[in-house]
Amino acid sequence: MSAPIFLADVTLTHGRHPAVHHLSGEFAAGSLTAIVGPNGAGKSTLLRAIAGLHPAHEGRLSARGRIALLPQAAATDRQFPISCLDVVQLGHWSRAGAFRALRPAETGAARDALAAVGLEGFERRPVGSLSVGQFQRVLFARLLVQDAPVILLDEPFNAVDARTAADLLALVHRWHGEGRTILAVLHDLDLVRTQFPETLLLAREPVAWGPTGTVLTAANRLKARMMSEAWDDAAEACGRAA
């Protein structure tokens, strides 16, 4: 099976500032990869690019098949007057689009997804009344409904309680078991070491990419930190050259 996500010398920029430089490689079908690196290393930008939300400045990025994206928590308006069930039903968007009414089976699937993340009975609750962890569970239920072969998670366990993190991690492993391709931006290196077989260490340039044990070495992490600290001077020059 060919890789669902393939990158050839991809460079992503914010305005004139480089976010990700010269990244080549592929995320194999069915792989479970953690993307780690210092703040501002371009991790979120890379996910957004794979989801088709950020054009590549240079290089070639191909992503096949339907992709489900869990955006960073800050991107959603948690005070918006919408019920939990409606949020989960948004997962049907790729099939139902903007206009079609949902079929009973589709509403049923959304109810099942809510139950699967432990929020049975929350159907009519407005999302504004949920805790951070509960809201993240709702977004995972939406991912369940999306049922996509490729799943991108941007800091999925940030600021959620330990119990929720464990439950959601179990879902991630379930998806992995189902053969889906999963990329997750993460900060907790212990979690990455124990739960994620593959790791991409990113510091604007790729530092290391492969089996987690060979990537998360002390030498690589030091290199990543040095690169991200050294970068600010170089950024200006690179922007001018372009």
Added chain:
Amino acid sequence: MRPRRLSAGVFDLLFSPFVEFGFLRRALVGCLALSLAAPPLGVFLMLRRMSLTADVLAHGILPGIAAGFLVAGLSVTAMSVGGLLAGLVVAVGAGAISRATGGREDAALAALYLVALALGVTLISTRAGSVELSHLLFGSVLGVDDPALFLMAGVASLTLVALAFAWRPLALECFDPSFAAAAGARGGAWHMVFLGLVVLNVLAAFQALGTLMAVGLMMLPAVAARHWGRSVGGMAYAAVFIALLSSVAGLLLSYHLDLPTGPAIVLVAGGLWVVSVLAGPVDGLLARLLHRPHLAG
């Protein structure tokens, strides 16, 4: 005998102005049409944190209206065409300016709206007296002639149909823009449709309410409805109801107390907003006070 006299009094107060005067009936129908279409737009503006944008658009149309007025006098068609063009320029221009100058859309909007208001008043003053100027700024029930009425009814009908189509994309775009983009919901295109509807409604409203208060029936009921509904649909229904009530009560107030129409309608809506802030079941001050001991316990 007393009940009969009472009922006659109620009739005089509430119905006879509309029975007796055709211009009041036309104003009533026009305002009711506005009340059906504008408040749901206001709800979306509020949810998108764009409450001030409507105000800016309402002032932005003034130079266009003034240009139409200079060409053809108080003609609904000329003023509407001018206003529509000016409104669309401001709607597109504000977004473009803020993108080009790096965010700060509110600053660009504030600048645009001051310039537009000053330009509009200056243009009108070159040719018109204070009567026409106050008519354009504050509206007048006498201004609701047949063409204006057709404009209001047409805009209301178009808005309701368009909103029915745009509802889901608009809601998704404000709730979760990243998801909307990833799902290919074309938020940008729907946003332009939405801004176009806002311009049309402001244009229709200025005939009765004047440019300074044209957004009164759009924003005040919407902001008040936040305290009555827990869903976008619930808020929209509440906003429409508040707007309908404000229109009828404002017109009656304006007739009986000889007040300018636009301010009277907007003041009633403002009163209902105060009531909503105090007594509304969602985040109302009273509801909060009553709930506090429960939460503490």
